Amino acid sequence: MMKNINWSKYSKPIILAVFIIVLSILRPKAFLSLDNFSNVLWSVAVIGIMVSGSIFVYLVGGIDLSIATLCAFSAVVVVSITHLLGDTTAGVIVGVIAALIVGMIAGAVHGVVITTFKIPAFLVTFATQSIFLGLAMIFTNNKIISCTVPAFTAIGAFKILGFPLPVYFMAIIAVISWYVLSKTVYGRYVYAVGGNPEASEISGINVKLVTIVCYMISGLTTAIGGIVLASMTQQASSSTGAGYTNDVITAAVIGGVSLLGGEGTVSGAIFGAVLMGLLNNGLNLMSVPSTHAGLVKGLVIVVAVAFDALQHADQSRKKVKKVKKAAA
């Protein structure tokens, strides 16, 4: 019976469970509390939101290097519009909508340029990264703009049942993204385009449109991440979200998303984000000095990812055996 269980399906939850058990034993008081879980999820919420959208880009074999600076620019847009409209709730609403539109337009531009001129996504988003940074600098005159309008700060800090709003945003966006990718025709097109663009083209999929929409989704979630991050820190500047490009890509890759396209799931990407959050939380709670934290973090990630990969390799080996048997 046991042999028939597909362990590879459970390797990610097992890794998380091992983490939680180890930390619970080592730091029972500090770790095992609703507050702490809420903190961990809150600390990865922005990455979770962004990776739920940018996974579409990875699935079609693209990449988005502009995440951090688009995040900064959308944060700057929402905060400056709120200021322009006199720091009112209406201003916040208009600002949020404007930032979301900016994100989608940015994504659309990425998609159109990449598909029309056949330029590698790496180059296009590398260039736009610099453009968004420049725009954020010009809009803010390179200063930090703070914003303490209650309606705005609530986005990042208001709590329902002990969990702050960003955690719910992450959950909702991840579920929508999961639904689109696994339950809709569009989702299947995304995997098909990533797996084999030529074959998809021949079979009648509008590869160009599918790709453009992927970049728009990524732009949209990046903008949402930017709004949430600005609200959490109550400020926006050109350096808002610095380092998030790496964090988002890392979360996706840890979660088994292939940067070559066609492979990966939203649950995997969220797993990657939560694993990083738990790891950082664990290191903090264990008071690991920052000089050692990098080493420990790297080692744990390698071990966790190796364990996960081993399970999957096992699974595919079994499949090969089965096929060979059938052939014989």
Added chain:
Amino acid sequence: MIRKCMTIALSAVMAMSLAACGGQPTTREDNGAPVAASSGGSSNKKRVDPYAGDPVKIAYIAHDIGTPNNQGWKEGIERECGSWSNIKIDSYGAEESAETQVQIMTDCINQGYNAIILQCSDGTALAPSVKQAEEAGIPVITVNLDCASSTVHSALVMAVDYDAGRMAADKMAEQMGESGEIAIIQGVPGLERTDNLEKGFRDTIAKYSNIKIVDAQSASFQKDTAMTVMNSFLQSYPDLKGVFAINDAMAEGAALAAQSANKKGQICIWGADGEKDALAMIESGDMAGTIYTNSWDEGSTAAKIALLMIGSEYDYTCLSSTPKVIMEPIVVTKENVGTISQEDRW
């Protein structure tokens, strides 16, 4: 990896731009006026008088142009020189990379700037560039972060570091009734200024036998990271009474985390810098205090020295060690925060 690729790409671009403007800067000598060479200084020194209408170009090279400190210095430099139309200020940001700063330094030396004001993010990496600039007759004034001390250059303008830690520690101890648990939020380890700040703080707190430093974690100078670190402190140390953050941005993050955990004002949170937002948070009771330095004043001081050096016959060869100007620190708490006027809030 990606960062590495970008650095390589950037270096290539820089190399190309350098090749494009590789010509030697033309040396200008005043008719009849004694040039630096004749007064024993280096022969490369260009003698110009910024206050007599000679065209002057000053480069300001920041580690990360977007931070309030860097903006404060930049504005201070621009204010100081704003009244003279012949003085041109160019500001460069190095995107937090020492290698990029080295590249920009080389570029500025080749372009023949009259002086360079530098926030030296990595003392060892930048020391050769500083030396090269001084040898080319370009005075270098470092701000807050200095290059390796053996490299003598025109001046260092800095906020107090060790003493700022000491002052924060004493005032914090007083506010906490000289007992309780304290945690430290660190920046990036290895920077001389912030390491000294932390050392000053630790050495002073050691004198109070009932105060214990229970933890120290890095939040890389970032406000959002500091919120995460503060959350874990609140989990691990329910009796935490004080937090000292090495810069104000992190103290603000810690204060927001305390606010979100319904502990506003219950924890004595200190920063160091004195930026506008931190002062507002002290007023609202979210933060307990900070060590204020007037960044505008600091920038304008650096600019004054730059102009002095440009116009003088002296250069680094006249110096046996780098002269220092240390800015006045002010211990700010809720009681005296009102005395810092809006015009002095950067």
